[in-house]
Amino acid sequence: MKLEVDMVVDDAIAAADYYEKLFGAKILSKTDLEKNLNEASLMIAGTEIRLLNENKDYDLFSPTSGANSSIWMSLVVDDIETLYEKALQMEGKSIQPITEYREINVKNAVFSDKFNHTWVLNQVLV
Template sequence: MALEVQPLVAPHLVVDDAAAAIDFYIKAFGATEYGRVPNQDGKLIHAALDINGSMVMLNDDFPEYNDGKPSTPTALGGSPVTIHLQVTDVDTKFQQAVDAGATVLMAVEEQFWGDRYGLLRDPFGHLWSMGQPVREVSSEEIQAAVCEP
């Protein structure tokens, strides 16, 4: 019997301590763990979570499979990728992540594009934004706001 495949795009995060990252994502974002696969020394070669209705995969860093180079945001000096969560109560959800150990990079404020929006860094170096639409904004209003001095 063939498996039915559902198309999706899912971030796959590399971290220094995948078990601790899972615990953080559960506390910070209300994640649900699908499962984890440890190797013989306990490092996680694969784990999957549901965060905000989407799958997020993660694993411990294995430099031996990356030309001997670590590939965590911490080892690379930061991350060029931000994972965005659209939520219904951004102030509460944002504070929950901060209480779990996230660092605030941009406090939640109403933005010109119509969202209350904030930006966090998790303890593993990954960037997360949270937004909640609060008002309709036309493309003309957005363009005007972008062009303001």
């Protein structure tokens, strides 16, 4: 069994490049078709993510500005400050700044990326 996450974006090829720069994603494949038919596959933290171009003919709609995705991607990271700052510099929008929860030994932050998908960053405190 394998779980693959599919995310609809307005430009799958641009999104693949964006996630490669932001998260160090490994791009597995990209198509070169008409824009509304393009897709890309990538790997982030051992999870395969397939990016699909928005295509109204197939009822594929990307999240719009001000209406972030209702599913949040959650990443455990070693350096939350660096990645969170990088996300904001790369057109991400802060939803929750870095917050420390000493009682459960974690820091987390939430942001939406330039494609309006929501990400939670978590760092375990030692």
